[in-house]
Amino acid sequence: MEWLFRTDMGLVAPASHGNSPDAGQERVLTRRRWTRRRFLQWMGALAAGSGATAAYTRLVEPRWLDVERVTLQVPGLPERLAGTTLAQISDIHLSEYFSPERLLQTVQLVNRLAPRWVMLTGDYVGRDPEAARGLVEPLRHLDAPAFAVLGNHDLWTDASLVARSLAEGAVSLLRNQAIPLADGLWLAGLDDVWSGRPDLTQALANVPSAAVTLLMVHEPDFFSQVVRREAPVAVQFSGHSHGGQVRLPRLRRDGLGLELYAPILPRYGRHYPMGLQRVGERQVYTSRGIGVWPLPYRFNCRPEVSLFTLQPA
Template sequence: MISRRNFLRTAAGLSLAGAATGLYTWQIEPYWLEFVHRKLPIVNLPETLRGKTLVQISDMHVGDRFDYQYILDSFVETQKLNPEIVVYTGDFVSYDGPEQLTQLRNVMANAALGSVATVAILGNHDYGRNWREAGVDESISKVLKDSGITVLRNTTADVKGLNIIGVDDLWGTNFDPTTALANYQPEAANLVLCHNPDVCDLDVWNGYQGWILSGHTHGGQCKPPFLPPPLLPVENERYTAGHFDLGDGRDLYINRALGCSFPVRFNVRPEITVFELSKAAV
């Protein structure tokens, strides 16, 4: 039978462990950025882009919910990599009101930019409250354009022979994948940016073959060791984070997010993805 003294010692130990875990998930892991390095093999990639660096930044969630100095610091570290291409895959803000536009303007004045090109798509939070607030998407697009970033809204950018297709967000008011994927050029090098990976399961892809870079899930933000995350904002709960071979000539990569809607993470560190471009075998 456990003694009262041992019981109190055990209870105190558990309380301390719980407090330490809470502190870690709130104050440490949300700001413990990981630069994930991967190859990105692309069919028909021009010789001039082989070996170049493409950086993916996703889900910054600039707003009042955490200190965005962390975002600014991450831009400084990213710029040290001298990336040729930087892509932003949506959710620039956690929008509560017009003050987020001012905050985003201050942050993006120091944005990580590619020496060749910087392109972006919008995420659901970039459409304001309930993803339906009129004008927020245009205002955020203007902030990005003023910061030297090309915003793709179901449109395409030709980056030294790499055809980057940007799909507007699935939950937003401008989702039009048919128009976006009409820009697919099978004979060219192609890359799709699509914030919400659930779009991968829709019949909209126009025969597309190649990589899709997404975000949105944050990897679930909190994940028990060796188990899937209990909460994901997607219908297809297979889409957590990392690489997924979709089995039809498409490959999906889901970035775990730089920021977060609320600063709580466990076993899912924030991520900036650093891709080395290479030519894929046909």
């Protein structure tokens, strides 16, 4: 995966192309191109200079799961759905770094949160498609109905195997489709933006005009298209960026203290890299994910399970 290296001196960005959410935007010129792997290897070497830091970034923070509780004010949400909860799990990346046993622990945590529905927003494997078989047993233990979309790693490995594993785990996969969750509330899911064929028009074709629509799409920067097209989407839920996976301190632009920033962000994950953001009445939430890839480091960027409470705006 090619990632972006950001500093105050510039931004490394891939050239836009046809299926990019940012196609047509001016490309920013920079001095050096970094890959995500190269940057994390550099961070690993730096951490190795301090045993405590190395242990923390490799052994502690990647396993220190956070629960992000977010209240979403949703225009048009029926009063009878006030207080409804949904959970999000993203970027599992089953691999040598994240086992099915850890996924089961995450599922057990989600069950304790007791959401009405669960959303899975892509990237279930790393490089080994056979790892997808490890989804089945943990996901079968989810108490709430679960819905999923695919991510770029799923298409790069074996999308059919991932889809079958989700189905065997009692998870409904949405690829340019929408389903009713409750009267007046629909959930749509898109195919992967990077390597698939996302079709928002097709996904929303059967949604009643008066319904509130929630959208799952792996890559958060698709939200730019949602806004540009004035699509009838209240909230988009995404993953993909891992929040940068490593966040470093830097001086704020106003000079008043420090802030954390992500030096590397993936293609289609740089405009909305983490957390909740709003444009007009539409909102996007980007999960930091629960796994790690391609290297097993996190710093100032804990893995997360997200719990959303819907309220009428």
